[in-house]
Amino acid sequence: MAKSPSGYEIPAEMRDLAEKSVEQAKTAFDGFIGAANKAVAAADTQATTAQHQSRDLAKRAMGYAEQNVTAAFDLAQRLLHAKDVQEVVHIQTEFVKTQVSSLQAQMTEFGSTVQASAKKVAETAQATVEGAAAEIRKAASTVKPK
DSSP states (O other): OEEOTTSOEEOHHHHHHHHHHHHHHHHHHHHHHHHHHHHHHHHHHHHHHHHHHHHHHHHHHHHHHHHHHHHHHHHHHHHHTOOSHHHHHHHHHHHHHHHHHHHHHHHHHHHHHHHHHHHHHHHHHHHHHHHHHHHHHHHHHTOOOO
């Protein structure tokens, strides 16, 4: 046993208990930090995935816009070559029907893509939270109260 200058002795059992407590606290802290680092990495991955999905959606929207503008130019060309008012009305009517159908298909596809992306992000976020919670529980289980 160690003697302090005042003559007080610290029992070896108390030293051992203090050492074990510090070791357990460090182990628990390391576990918590590990879980936090994994959560940060997962959040970064989610942000990157969301950026890619946003980029893909923007490209898709630009593709739709290009299709629609091309269709409008095609309409203009056809109207320029129309021989009479009856043909103009027929061309315009055909264009409107085609465009309404095209826009419905585009919006359905775009909506499905957005919904699938949102679902994927939500599932990934849930898995990340559950994983972090499991890591924290694991770290907490290494600390055994005396």
